[in-house]
Structures are given as structure tokens and as C-alpha cells.
Amino acid sequence: MDATRWLDEREDRAWRGYRRMRRLLDLELARELTQDAGLSEPDYDVLSDLSETPQGRLRLSELADRMLWSRSRLSHHLSRMQQRGLVTREECADDARGSIVVLTAAGRQAIESAAPGHVAAVRRHLIDLLTPAEIEALGALTHRVVDHLAGPDLRAARPQSPREA
């Protein structure tokens, strides 16, 4: 075990900046979202992923994988959203264990009316503050990190949570 390679000044600046941005951006986006659409970020993400499919329907496990959520978390969350009439569950034809998450009319209405404001907020607090080169760099770098993290085991042994054993 040799000496730790601590972060140098630039690295530390990037790392701290990232964590701080992460937190502030999250708070602000969540705040605006609840305020003017009555949705939480998790709600928004569920509805958004669902609405991107042609029928507004997805197998629960498929949705969980896309969102990088555990099935348990999604199941709990869907129950709450179901209470509010945003989604429903249907039985799966080809696999009797499965359930299919379906966007209701109210759910579609909710996401469609929330989306413009949310995108505007994302622009206002992030995208529009960046130069084209930075946007490009951010895209490249995040995808590289994601590939690195997801690569080893994204479809390998994965017990319950969206991570390895």
C-alpha cells in the first residue's frame, strides 16, 4: 500500500464543483417541478420514460433497468403514482408473473404539461450556461464514465439493486 494520490488543485476543483452543482441543481429543479407541475423528479422521470415509448407502456423490469432503479423501488413508487391516477398496471400476456406499467390519460397530461417548463429550467440553470464546446465535452466525458461503470456488469450478476453483487 503506497502513498495515496490525493487530488491536485484542479482535480479537487472539478470534483467539488461537480458535487456542489449536483446538489444545487437538483434542489432547484425539484423545487420548480413540484411548484409548477406538482411532480417530484422521480415522478417526472417515470412519466418521461413511459411517454417515450410508442404506447406509453413498459414492462416493469424494463422500466426499472432504463431508470437504473431497483424493481423494489419502482414497485413502491408506482403504487404511489397509481394512487394518484398517473399510471396503472396491467397483466403481462406472455409472462404471467410480469406486470406492465401503463401511462394513464392523466399521466400523459401531467408529463406533457410539465415538460416545457422542466426543459426550460434545465436550459436556464445548466444548458444555456455552457458553451457548445462544454456541452460537447460534458456529453463525451459523462458517456465515457457511464460506459466504464456500466460496462463490467450491466447485464451480469445483479441481485436486486441495479449494481453487481
Add this chain to the structure above:
Amino acid sequence: MDATRWLDEREDRAWRGYRRMRRLLDLELARELTQDAGLSEPDYDVLSDLSETPQGRLRLSELADRMLWSRSRLSHHLSRMQQRGLVTREECADDARGSIVVLTAAGRQAIESAAPGHVAAVRRHLIDLLTPAEIEALGALTHRVVDHLAGPDLRAARPQSPREA
């Protein structure tokens, strides 16, 4: 209300990449941290901020501000950490309402033994995957976003949470 400016392809790529990286990086860092140090990320952050002060002591509200946590959240979390012997609270001399959070010997031990592994993980999964230019860009861009978000009201009307009214 004119037409929404949706994200173009590059913007969307950056935004999705960011969110995905955020999630995966978090999961992985948290996993390694609990596994080899028995700490959660919030634990680590509290200990880390405390240990960066000369005496390992900070006013609760000061710590909350640095971490961008609500006082309530910090208070709850400290109670749990106190149970585990990582920190203690002391009365504040100059303000009888206040309390001072103090790193215990065990707490210092915990952060010092956790830090090398954690920094290594941050390097392995993020920093060392980036070019110097990307690190520079990430530092610049995150700080710009943070300034934008924190600027308007960081010390203005702020009821309970670290955000505006």
C-alpha cells in the same frame, strides 16, 4: 407562451449522460464506501468537512451551510452518527442556542482510514478517466452553474432548506 426550445441532440446527450453518470457514480462510490469503510456517503461528507477544520469542530449551522443541508437533516443525521460514536455535540459558549459538532477520536480514525480508498475510487471511476482539458472544463462549468444557482439568494431569505422561499 411560444414554442418550447427542446434540447437538440448534443444537449440531450449531455443532459442524459450527466444524469446517468450521476446515478451510477453515486451507486458505485456508495457501495465501495460502505463495503470497505462502513460509512455512507453522507457520513463521509460530514466527517470530511469536520476533519478539514483545524480542531475538528464546527457550529452545526455552519456545517449545514457548507454541506448545503437543512439544519433539520443534519440534526437527525448527527444523532445517528452520535449513536455510533463518530461525533459528539458540545454547547456553544457565545450562543446558548447553538451546538458545536465535534469529531471524536473514533470519527477521526474512521475518516482517515476511509479517505485513501475513497479518493482512489473517485480517481478510478471519474478523475482518471478524464483528460486534463476535461477536468479543467468540468471545474469551470460546474463552478459557473453553482455561482448561477447560489448567487441570487444564497444568503437571502431561506426558511429551512438551503434554498430560497
Add this chain to the structure above:
DNA sequence: GGGATCTGGTTGACATGTCATCGAATTTAC
């Protein structure tokens, strides 16, 4: 066909985070 095993989804117990409220102490305004 009929075990053993695996997978999809649910559930309950528990950990954590948020929000509203409160009591005590401080600060402000007069």
C-alpha cells in the same frame, strides 16, 4: 413429467430525508 433453480414483482421492516412546528435564545426596534 417433475423436481431444482431462477426470475419478476410485491411486501414489510427499517434507514434516511423533508416539512412543519416548537421552545429557547438572540437581535432589532422602539
Add this chain to the structure above:
DNA sequence: GTAAATTCGATGACATGTCAACCAGATCCC
């Protein structure tokens, strides 16, 4: 000096996330 307003931190109720079973249905393998 003192009443009103503000701040500090704690607390209880509740929303959300995690983890470890669990059940039922699918798969494997003989």
C-alpha cells in the same frame, strides 16, 4: 428595558429509498 421578530437546533409526522424475504410463474435438466 422590553416586546416583536428572527435564528438555532430539536423533534414528530410523514414521504421516500433500501434490504431481505417471499410467492408465483418460468426454465433447466434429467
